Amino acid sequence: MKNLEERGHLLTEQINPASQKLDQLTSLELVDLFNREDAKTLSAIAAARIELAQAIDRTALALSRGGRLFYVGAGTSGRLGVLDAAECPPTFCTPPELVQGIIAGGAGALVRSSEDLEDKPEDGAEAIAHRHVTELDVVVGITAGGTTPFVHGALQAARQRGATTILIACVPSEQVSTEADLDIRLLVGPEVLAGSTRLKAGTVTKMALNILSTSVMVRRGKVYGNRMVDVAVTNKKLHDRALRILQDLTSLSREEAGYLLELSGRQVKLALVMHWTGLGKEEGDRLLAQHQGDLRSAVQSWNHNTMENS
The missing domain is CATH 1.10.8.1080 (Helicase, Ruva Protein; domain 3)
Incomplete structure (x- = not known):
């Protein structure tokens, strides 16, 4: 893997030729362009279908044995993990500790940018230690560009504790390698706005997390047919x-x-x-x-x- 300070080679940082004249487009042209680019998220999910299915199987098994699911990320990736985790209790009546989101910078980073906090791998490792992660648990590292030190620090600490580790990234493995047990690559290509991974990368990540958590809960008997029979009746x-x-x-x-x-x-x-x-x-x-x-x-x-x- 190249020096983390040099990210220009990453797929998520490259220039999208389809949006070279972004600032000259009409509003309708902008909508059409975004729509064409967002369609690539479907192909990216399809290309990662085997790895996603493996992640579902590994996670469902871990939870059946008393384990927990952790999402770890920074910035948009961290917020998406926290969001998915927060939706599990009302949708599937799970205890809050079963699926947890860990974001660099903590709760304050959910509403205010704190991207500088993603550069400390020791903070990711500390977050894993603080939650007493064990070999029963699953830790999913989410990083669009694949290089976030906070995420890699968390995954390394989780591996040392025997947990199942999964990486979700939007760059090919030859650009950023991983030692995680499962490697999910969601390749949507360069963003319409160069480097802004809250766009396609964020969208495809949200799709993948939807599939992962919902399918795990289906496997755990939280669904009958397509009805959420474990819904928490709270409002x-x-x-x-x-x-x-x-x-x-x-x-x-x-x-x-x-x-x-x-x-x-x-x-x-x-x-x-x-x-x-x-x-x-x-x-x-x-x-x-x-x-x-x-x-x-x-x-x-x-x-x-x-x-x-x-």
Whole structure:
């Protein structure tokens, strides 16, 4: 890998020939140009499909064994990791510590630029030590240009602790190498605004994190069909969604669904178990626990045992 001070060779820093006259374009031409360039994110995801699937498998297995998922990044990359982590508790009713975002500079860097803090690998290592990362955990380093010292320091510390490590970058491996267990390259090419990786690189990174975290939660039994049956019912919008899920998957009226939801302690998954098996709240809880929270597995097992005993 070349000297980290010399980044002009990186794909993310190069000049995009399609936007050489960016400052001379009309507003409509600007929109069309961005649209054409953003379309490249789909191809980049497709090209990394195998690596993304491997990351899903490794992460789902780690979480099933009691591990946690950490995203580590600086600037836009760090903010995207924190955002994805923050969305997991309301969407999948996971504890906040299960998926965590680590950003160089801490919480203040979420709303104010602090890019100078990304240059200290020891800070990344300290963040890993502070969270007591172990061999059960997965640490995903996110760095568009692939060179962020904070991220590499975190990944190195995580490797030393035996954790599964994953690198997500938007430059080819021959430009920036890695010792991470999994190497995901999202190659979208030079940005419309040269070097501004909050654009295509940020977009494709958000897409990859969406795929990773959602698929892991699917594998962990947090989804039934395409319904978020582990949704946390914490506001009116989510309460309405919970009722609609119950109505969609059963023949209940909205009023009946509301009664069942309250009876289950506002737990959609448990409400469905209670409805489909006739079990009470405590028995339904035990059945789900026996199947690690997997609704489909729990209900299929119940039906199978019921048929055998009839």
